[in-house]
Amino acid sequence: MQQLNSSHINQLPESVIRSDYNREQLGIGIVHLGPGAFHRAHQAVFTDNALAYGGDWGICGVSMRSKGVRDNLAEQDNLYTLAILDEQPAYQLVGAIKEVLVLGDQREQVMQRLTAPSTHIISLTVTEKGYCLNGDGLLDRNHADVQHDLAHPQQPNSAIGLLTAALAVRFDQNLGSLTIISCDNLADNGSKLGKAVVAFARELNAKLADWIEANICFPNTMVDSITPATDEALKQRVASAIELKDNWPIQREAFSQWVIEDEFSGPRPHWEKVGVTFTHDVSGYEKAKLRLLNGSHSTLAYTGLRCGFETVSEAVSHPALHKLISAMLLEEVKPSFSAPLEMDVEEYIQAILKRYANPHIRHLLAQIAWDGSQKLPFRLLGTIKDNLAKNNSIRLLSTGVAAWLHFLVNAAHKSLQITDPLADLLLASAKKCTGHSAEDVQTLLAIAQVFPAELAANQSFSKAVTEAYLTLADLNPQNIDSVLGKIE
Known part of the structure; x- marks a missing residue:
């Protein structure tokens, strides 16, 4: 069976859902930290659907540690299949992710993406533990990753340290048209993320912290869709449905919800046209x-x-x-x-x-x-x-x-x-x-x-x-x- 990639997508059955946009000419406007199954089944799919309404909103996925997503998707030009499992299952080709990088191997390229003028959104699905918070929901200065990153701010291991390092560059270049969106199951996720980043930045540079508070929005969000892990049974089911081999398809239920606080520091995709709810009260x-x-x-x-x-x-x-x-x-x-x-x-x-x-x-x-x-x-x-x-x-x-x-x-x-x-x-x-x-x-x-x-x-x-x-x-x-x- 042939591999799913750009050369073979014209062989897909007509039943496979495909969004209408020119992927070859698509620029990258979003960097996402943590491109695991949930992101690829949720935010990336909303973005893929919204690309039919225009804009350079391709995604660069950044894995903080694991090489699995990058290596498995590289062979298929970062294309993959979403299996929507319900009474009538459906299959969708997702192409919004244009690139996947691994921080440990490609730190310089990651920083280039995070600090590019064309990057207007950084989003995260790094799980609750990735925010390095204490029991009060504030930055845990005793966390091993926080201590490492404060001592080595140019070589951060944590998402908080990495965001701060990128914002320091954007501060120097006055590139403030950036919104940072937490998509993790964390109460007041955007507010907690923003406070943690500002607190971390203040340990290094008070002016940087003030600039972040004045120029960068961290909207609160709510995300919902049950997304089981990929297994061999899913791979076989998808291969049968799309008639191509997919190294790493993902699956989810039909239900999918994304609610975002309407607080942005710059432009955004046409998510409102594909089911995303914008509100001033996410709580x-x-x-x-x-x-x-x-x-x-x-x-x-x-x-x-x-x-x-x-x-x-x-x-x-x-x-x-x-x-x-x-x-x-x-x-x-x-x-x-x-x-x-x-x-x-x-x-x-x-x-x-x-x-x-x-x-x-x-x-x-x-x-x-x-x-x-x-x-x-x-x-x-x-x-x-x-x-x-x-x-x-x-x-x-x-x-x-x-x-x-x-x-x-x-x-x-x-x-x-x-x-x-x-x-x-x-x-x-x-x-x-x-x-x-x-x-x-x-x-x-x-x-x-x-x-x-x-x-x-x-x-x-x-x-x-x-x-x-x-x-x-x-x-x-x-x-x-x-x-x-x-x-x-």
Whole structure:
């Protein structure tokens, strides 16, 4: 089978969706840090669709460390296939990414792209841990990457250091027509990114920090689309559909949402013509997504794994788990925030549950369980804190926290590896747990990098987590109904 590349795209079946623009003449106007599966299934697709309305908005993807995307896409001129998995699957050729660079190998080229006058947008999907923030959402000056980058500002390893280095050059050249867009699942992502960059810059040059504050916009955003990892089954399915070999296709559900704060320092693609929502109030959409979707995703992952399930659709299809997640969303998450006036929250919740149940999306619970120390503060702990302030129930929300604690203890006692930037610390604490629920919970709630001291000391929170932890201790694939029935 021939390789997908520019020479062979005319051989694609007519059923393959293609946006109408001249890719050969397309200039690069966006640099994206972290061109992983989510970016290639989300922002790059919105941009690809918007290119039909004009503009030099090709994307240069910059991988901070991994060479995989660059090396796999190079053979096919950075073209790839998006598989939209639903009742009627669809396949789209995506060509918005013109170039992929790896920071470690091509630092000079990366800096040239970041500082080019033609670059008007830098976007990021580097996950929560990539922002080097502390528990208060501010720049963690004790973070190893931050300390390295402050000592070696011309050779940064972190996204914060790299952005600051590029902005220093643009400051010298007075190139301010740049917007930096965070697309990660982080509350107030743009505001936190902007504050971190300014704080980092102020350590080096106060005038640079002032210039960034005055000239560079960091809009808040909300992104949403379930994007499972690429596997061999997807590659075979795509090859059959497009009749060409694709080294690294990606897949996602049909649903895709992007909400961006309407604060830009320069021009932007015609995203508004292809479904992107521009607003001056992202927080309502953001909280709805982070709390309703992401919070239930994490709860479903840790509880579902303990039940012996492998995928989201398997887990949510079990009546007891479906009931637990549905009740948590309606009874505890919904009352915790104010949704946008145009949003029907109960309808949104039902849409989430329907998306979870999509059998065409094989979304692994183990993948969602990655980086729990970085995700739970935003996905569950913020909701719990607000509910405590309102004297609302936190019983079901605490079940998600307790399930994560069991996830850590199980891994520690079985000498299993977990994917988390705090893995060593988490597993060391979990290894101290002896099976006495109250003592174990106190040991784990003492992890200050995850649980703020005020919350950890809250008796209502501690009690709720301990009760849920004790209940879940008995949970296994054979007694799901009886154990989860106690929580509901």
